[in-house]
Structure formats: structure tokens, C-alpha cells
Amino acid sequence: MIAIEKVDTAKRLKQFIDLPFRLYADDPQWVAPLRSDMKRILSPQHNPFFREAQIEHFLALDDQGQAQGRVSVCIHAAYNLRFGDEHVFFGFFEVAPDPAVTRALFDAVSKWARARGKSRLLGPYSYTSTQDAALLLENIDGRPPTLLQTYNPLWYADALKQAGFHLAFTFSTYGVDVEQYHARRKASRSEKVMPGSRFSVRSATRSDLRSNLEEIRCLFNSAFAENYEVAPISKASFKFQIDSVKTFIDLEGIKLIELDGRAVAFFLILPDLNQILSRLKGHFGLFDLLKLNRYKRGVTGGVIALIGADPSVQGSGLGRLIGDEIVRYAEPRFQRVDTMWIDDRNPSSYVLARNVGMRRTKRYGVFGLNLDQTPV
Structure with a gap:
């Protein structure tokens, strides 16, 4: 059984931050962020972007209470003013290789979006398109990510497609x-x-x-x-x-x-x-x-x-x-x-x-x- 919980306690916040450290423990390509930086980014008291957007965070927990997935949702008013009021961003997406976890996360995200009158999910944007953006599709040079480049297992794209998502557009990096x-x-x-x-x-x-x-x-x-x-x-x-x-x-x-x-x-x-x-x-x-x-x-x-x-x-x-x-x-x-x-x-x-x-x-x-x- 997978339970979806909002990140509204210190314990849940720690689980949200710690999850990728466990998922990527054996992946030499992943570069760990500073936990202290993550706390600041995820904090409404420290990050001024929380005053510009509606933001929520969700955890997927197994029956032992261990985190198996996470995601953020965000309605960025300035983006919607420019590109249409229907958008909700998802981001900080990390998940164990279990389709049930991905489905449960996006069921919760979809309900959150619909309850606010929104009809389109877009991402991953953590929290918006000028911050950590996009899902890694091809690691062409085989190098670990540099600063400002995101990283994830390549199967994440298939996990999103199985959840009903389509590829909207692509980015590239150069070196x-x-x-x-x-x-x-x-x-x-x-x-x-x-x-x-x-x-x-x-x-x-x-x-x-x-x-x-x-x-x-x-x-x-x-x-x-x-x-x-x-x-x-x-x-x-x-x-x-x-x-x-x-x-x-x-x-x-x-x-x-x-x-x-x-x-x-x-x-x-x-x-x-x-x-x-x-x-x-x-x-x-x-x-x-x-x-x-x-x-x-x-x-x-x-x-x-x-x-x-x-x-x-x-x-x-x-x-x-x-x-x-x-x-x-x-x-x-x-x-x-x-x-x-x-x-x-x-x-x-x-x-x-x-x-x-x-x-x-x-x-x-x-x-x-x-x-x-x-x-x-």
C-alpha cells in the first residue's frame, strides 16, 4: 500500500530531502546537494518564491512509513499570466522503480491541481522554468552533471509516459x-x-x-x-x-x-x-x-x-x-x-x-x- 502525505512536519521534510540520497546511494553520476541548501529552498520563511506561487510538497510512503517517492506542485502566477492560467508545475520528482508509486503521486498532484481549477501539468520544474528544470533523457557525453544541470535515471521518462504524460519539448546542454x-x-x-x-x-x-x-x-x-x-x-x-x-x-x-x-x-x-x-x-x-x-x-x-x-x-x-x-x-x-x-x-x-x-x-x-x- 502506498500512502500520499503532505510535507507539513519536520519529519516529513527530512524524508523529502533524504529520499534522493537513498535512491542514488550507488550511482556515481549523482551529485548530492547540500542538505542545508535544500532546507532553505524548501522553506517558505527563507525562499521568497513562496510569496509568488502556491506550492505544496507530497511524499509517497510505503506501509513501513519509508519514503518511496516525492514531488512538488506549484502554481506560478507570473508564468500563468504569460502562458495561460491552466498550468500547474510539478518538480523535485524522485521515485523508486515501482509504477504504483508514480501513479499514486500523480493522482495526488492531479487532484490538487483540479481542486484549484487547473487542467495542465508541466515539468519537472523545481519550482519554475528558471530554476532546476527538465528530465534527463540522454547523457550523451557520459559525464556527471555540472552546476545547473539536473540528473535522474533515464527510466524516469518511461515512468512519466506510463503515467500518461507526453514529451512537450526538449532542452540540451553543450560543452x-x-x-x-x-x-x-x-x-x-x-x-x-x-x-x-x-x-x-x-x-x-x-x-x-x-x-x-x-x-x-x-x-x-x-x-x-x-x-x-x-x-x-x-x-x-x-x-x-x-x-x-x-x-x-x-x-x-x-x-x-x-x-x-x-x-x-x-x-x-x-x-x-x-x-x-x-x-x-x-x-x-x-x-x-x-x-x-x-x-x-x-x-x-x-x-x-x-x-x-x-x-x-x-x-x-x-x-x-x-x-x-x-x-x-x-x-x-x-x-x-x-x-x-x-x-x-x-x-x-x-x-x-x-x-x-x-x-x-x-x-x-x-x-x-x-x-x-x-x-x-
């Missing part, structure tokens, strides 16, 4: 090793391909970091205003997400591209913190704090965490400048650079990745379920 783009760096310089350009590039500064990050947030919202599936990020939620990695931000890795003195594009590269997390196994103790600088020096990969351009300058050759600046920054610092997810329906982004010499590394899917076509 390149240093030796592969070293020659390209010498052959492709922005000052050669864009003579007389009115574009200029500046890095973030310590004194103006807050305003620099606000410029990036506004540019992100502008760049993706007409794109699929992306709702605007609020100031509070953006700050919450950035604060979790602020210690590791290199100001030179934040680039703002200006046209006649106006910021029109940006990118943010972070060190691949998964290389540190893989050492910590979910806990960050006193001895880890003492070793933190050594951990930082041992990170050999970078991740393009955010990138975008105002629609008014897209198609102006700016992509070549952005690609060159990414290479210029990354080459002396990292052995490898990867991207977070790129929507396969957005050709300008993956053309930019390929122009930098990147190859597709992983393929992800977002799944949908129309509740008005399924039995109550």
Missing part, C-alpha cells in the same frame, strides 16, 4: 574542452570580426555589483520576454538564487555588453561547483570550511549560468562578440566550459554554443499532461 577551442580563440577575435563596432564590454565591479546584477536581471527578463516557457524573474527571487553562489562569483566572469553606453547583453560564468559538491556528500562542516580555498582552486570547469541579449540587438553580429568574450574569459581559467540548458527551439542560442566549438552533451525533456483528458 567544450580547452584544447578544442584554443585554436579557435586565436583565429576568432571580436576586434577582427567586428571592426568599428559600437559595442563595448565591461566587467562587474565590487562597488557596483548589486546594480550590475540588477542590470542582468532586467536584461534577462527583456531577452526572454518573447521566448518559450520563461516567466520574468522577480528581484527577490533572483537575489535568493544569486546569494547561494555569491561567494564563488568572479567579477571578471560577469560581462555586460553595451551599445552606445546602454547595456544590451550579458553573460555570467560560474565555476562548476558540482566539483566541490561531489566531495561534500550533502554536508558542509568546519573542516570543509577550512579547506574551501583548496576546493575552489581544484575546480577545473566553468558553467555559463546566464546569457542573453535584448531583442533590439539580436541579429546584429553580437553573438560573435559574446562568443569571443566567453572564450577570452574562460581559456586561462578552466579546462572545460559547459552550458546550462538551452531550449532546442531557440536556434540563436545553440548556434552561439556551436560557434564557440561546443558539442551537445546532454538532452533533457519537459513533460505535459492534460488533466481534462484523463479520468478523475
Whole structure:
């Protein structure tokens, strides 16, 4: 027998956080998050996104009271305002290999959604499309995930299909090793391909970091205003997400591209913190704090965490400048650079990745379920 319980006690919250640690105990590809970070993300008191959305969490428990599955549900008002009021996101999806557990979880999710007048499930989004998103479909390069890349067993896709979901659309990630783009760096310089350009590039500064990050947030919202599936990020939620990695931000890795003195594009590269997390196994103790600088020096990969351009300058050759600046920054610092997810329906982004010499590394899917076509 499978019982579905809301996560409304400290015990249930611990079970929700601990479940993937048990499910992935023998999987060397999985990178454990810090339990303390998970508590903050799942906390209405700490995470400002709870003020922007209706959120619930469910656990699937066996007859011994042990967790066998988990899922979150979320109604994000800003997303529904842009894309239609019928949507409910599911996320934080983890499940044991038992179809009965998956069915029980999504029966509960469907009832929750219908009770609020919603008719379409979409995900996994934890909690929304600008946070941890999508289900791993193909691990093309066979590597563990980098920072901002999700991970799951490949059979999760079949589990969702058996529960009635269909593949709505796909994302991909891209990556390149240093030796592969070293020659390209010498052959492709922005000052050669864009003579007389009115574009200029500046890095973030310590004194103006807050305003620099606000410029990036506004540019992100502008760049993706007409794109699929992306709702605007609020100031509070953006700050919450950035604060979790602020210690590791290199100001030179934040680039703002200006046209006649106006910021029109940006990118943010972070060190691949998964290389540190893989050492910590979910806990960050006193001895880890003492070793933190050594951990930082041992990170050999970078991740393009955010990138975008105002629609008014897209198609102006700016992509070549952005690609060159990414290479210029990354080459002396990292052995490898990867991207977070790129929507396969957005050709300008993956053309930019390929122009930098990147190859597709992983393929992800977002799944949908129309509740008005399924039995109550």
C-alpha cells in the first residue's frame, strides 16, 4: 500500500530531502546537494518564491512509513499570466522503480491541481522554468552533471509516459574542452570580426555589483520576454538564487555588453561547483570550511549560468562578440566550459554554443499532461 502525505512536519521534510540520497546511494553520476541548501529552498520563511506561487510538497510512503517517492506542485502566477492560467508545475520528482508509486503521486498532484481549477501539468520544474528544470533523457557525453544541470535515471521518462504524460519539448546542454577551442580563440577575435563596432564590454565591479546584477536581471527578463516557457524573474527571487553562489562569483566572469553606453547583453560564468559538491556528500562542516580555498582552486570547469541579449540587438553580429568574450574569459581559467540548458527551439542560442566549438552533451525533456483528458 502506498500512502500520499503532505510535507507539513519536520519529519516529513527530512524524508523529502533524504529520499534522493537513498535512491542514488550507488550511482556515481549523482551529485548530492547540500542538505542545508535544500532546507532553505524548501522553506517558505527563507525562499521568497513562496510569496509568488502556491506550492505544496507530497511524499509517497510505503506501509513501513519509508519514503518511496516525492514531488512538488506549484502554481506560478507570473508564468500563468504569460502562458495561460491552466498550468500547474510539478518538480523535485524522485521515485523508486515501482509504477504504483508514480501513479499514486500523480493522482495526488492531479487532484490538487483540479481542486484549484487547473487542467495542465508541466515539468519537472523545481519550482519554475528558471530554476532546476527538465528530465534527463540522454547523457550523451557520459559525464556527471555540472552546476545547473539536473540528473535522474533515464527510466524516469518511461515512468512519466506510463503515467500518461507526453514529451512537450526538449532542452540540451553543450560543452567544450580547452584544447578544442584554443585554436579557435586565436583565429576568432571580436576586434577582427567586428571592426568599428559600437559595442563595448565591461566587467562587474565590487562597488557596483548589486546594480550590475540588477542590470542582468532586467536584461534577462527583456531577452526572454518573447521566448518559450520563461516567466520574468522577480528581484527577490533572483537575489535568493544569486546569494547561494555569491561567494564563488568572479567579477571578471560577469560581462555586460553595451551599445552606445546602454547595456544590451550579458553573460555570467560560474565555476562548476558540482566539483566541490561531489566531495561534500550533502554536508558542509568546519573542516570543509577550512579547506574551501583548496576546493575552489581544484575546480577545473566553468558553467555559463546566464546569457542573453535584448531583442533590439539580436541579429546584429553580437553573438560573435559574446562568443569571443566567453572564450577570452574562460581559456586561462578552466579546462572545460559547459552550458546550462538551452531550449532546442531557440536556434540563436545553440548556434552561439556551436560557434564557440561546443558539442551537445546532454538532452533533457519537459513533460505535459492534460488533466481534462484523463479520468478523475
